[in-house]
Amino acid sequence: MRKKIPSTFINMCAVLTGISLSASFLLGLAYTKTQDAIERVKNEKIITAVREVLPEFDNDPLAEKYTNAAWPLFEFYPAKKNGQPAGTAVRSYSPDGFSGNIWIIAGFLPDGTIFNVKLTEHGETPGLGSKSGEMPFIGQFINKHPGHFILKVKKDGGSVDAVTAATISSRAFCDALSRAYSALNK
Amino acid sequence: MSTVKTFFNGIVKENPVLVLLLGMCPTLGVTSSAENGLGMGLAATAVLVGSNAAISAFKNLIPDKVRIPCFIVIIASFVTIIDMVMAAGLPEIHAKLGLFIPLIVVNCIILGRAEAFAAKNGVLLSVIDGIGMGIGFTAALVTLGSIRELIGNGSVFGARLLPENAKTILIFIMPPGAFLALGYLIAGVNKIKTRVAGE
Numbered sequence: 557m558r559k560k561i562p563s564t565f566i567n568m569c570a571v572l573t574g575i576s577l578s579a580s581f582l583l584g585l586a587y588t589k590t591q592d593a594i595e596r597v598k599n600e601k602i603i604t605a606v607r608e609v610l611p612e613f614d615n616d617p618l619a620e621k622y623t624n625a626a627w628p629l630f631e632f633y634p635a636k637k638n639g640q641p642a643g644t645a646v647r648s649y650s651p652d653g654f655s656g657n658i659w660i661i662a663g664f665l666p667d668g669t670i671f672n673v674k675l676t677e678h679g680e681t682p683g684l685g686s687k688s689g690e691m692p693f694i695g696q697f698i699n700k701h702p703g704h705f706i707l708k709v710k711k712d713g714g715s716v717d718a719v720t721a722a723t724i725s726s727r728a729f730c731d732a733l734s735r736a737y738s739a740l741n742k
Numbered sequence: 743m744s745t746v747k748t749f750f751n752g753i754v755k756e757n758p759v760l761v762l763l764l765g766m767c768p769t770l771g772v773t774s775s776a777e778n779g780l781g782m783g784l785a786a787t788a789v790l791v792g793s794n795a796a797i798s799a800f801k802n803l804i805p806d807k808v809r810i811p812c813f814i815v816i817i818a819s820f821v822t823i824i825d826m827v828m829a830a831g832l833p834e835i836h837a838k839l840g841l842f843i844p845l846i847v848v849n850c851i852i853l854g855r856a857e858a859f860a861a862k863n864g865v866l867l868s869v870i871d872g873i874g875m876g877i878g879f880t881a882a883l884v885t886l887g888s889i890r891e892l893i894g895n896g897s898v899f900g901a902r903l904l905p906e907n908a909k910t911i912l913i914f915i916m917p918p919g920a921f922l923a924l925g926y927l928i929a930g931v932n933k934i935k936t937r938v939a940g941e
Contacts, residue, residue, distance in 0.1 A: 563807035571804055575812050579819040586823040593830035601833075682915055
């Protein structure tokens with residue numbers, strides 16, 4: 557016989573319960589020990605991205621983060637310098653990526669000009685659609701104002717040069733960026 | 743089986759990926775680069791060693807009829823703990839492996855070794871089996887990841903090996919290429935094995 561304990565009803569219930577309780581205890585313990593670090597890592601990631609897409613600021617945009625019910629899942633991080641607004645970073649997405657949602661963080665100056673954009677999460681094809689997160693594609697948005705620089709690819713009548721052979725990803729990127737602009741100004 | 747034989751069993755003779763054909767899902771899914779393969783291999787090894795040890799230690803306390811649910815709870819607990827530890831301590835690799843870390847729970851290698859080995863052997867031997875199988879798994883993943891990364895991206899572990907403008911075959915970084923590369927790898931290993939057995 558392999559097992560010394562017979563499979564009686566009582567034994568089975570007792571062992572299953574015992575194992576489940578022990579597992580729950582250990583998992584709870586691991587959770588309490590790791591949650592702070594996990595939260596810190598998440599915030600680090602966001603604040604690094606915010607710093608990359610906005611000019612210098614001296615407040616804590618994460619602490620002043622707000623949301624807009626009209627734009628679910630978007631996040632807005634206002635930056636200030638010496639008490640004056642320095643810009644806002646908007647975390648937005650577009651569902652029209654080639655392979656699922658495309659998430660970006662876009663930094664807008666108070667007058668609406670794009671300071672910088674960063675592609676944060678996507679499932680686009682490596683080497684093709686993923687180039688929408690790199691220069692030169694991303695460079696064309698810097699210092700442009702969506703009022704004059706139409707956030708659509710040239711094929712759709714806009715001002716944006718799409719990534720060669722990655723029109724869908726480029727379109728999705730523009731969509732995410734124009735949504736970010738609309739969300740900020742409406 | 744002796745300890746040494748147990749250890750090398752998982753690396754060569756009964757390599758979980760190349761011989762037993764277990765754990766195909768993460769093998770195909772995360773080997774788009776050598777580094778990802780290494781990360782997944784090490785994470786799965788950690789779970790395998792832990793679960794083999796725990797199951798072997800309690801093998802006489804677990805009634806036969808409920809052994810599978812008990813094994814699964816033990817395995818899932820280890821995976822969840824490793825997932826949290828990686829999210830806290832190794833965020834980059836955790837983000838790259840993503841959904842495949844929780845999928846370690848249903849990695850057939852882990853449940854397979856629990857049922858076939860840990861439930862019937864002592865703790866020390868089970869730990870060694872776990873380490874051996876884990877190394878075999880990691881080696882297969884790193885090999886496959888390196889091949890795919892080299893052909894599809896011209897680099898291995900991030901270090902560019904091919905010149906910048908060399909033509910790479912992008913499909914090797916994507917799922918169909920994973921099947922192709924794995925198929926050839928298994929064929930190659932089989933060929934070597936027949937040749938070695940014939941000598």
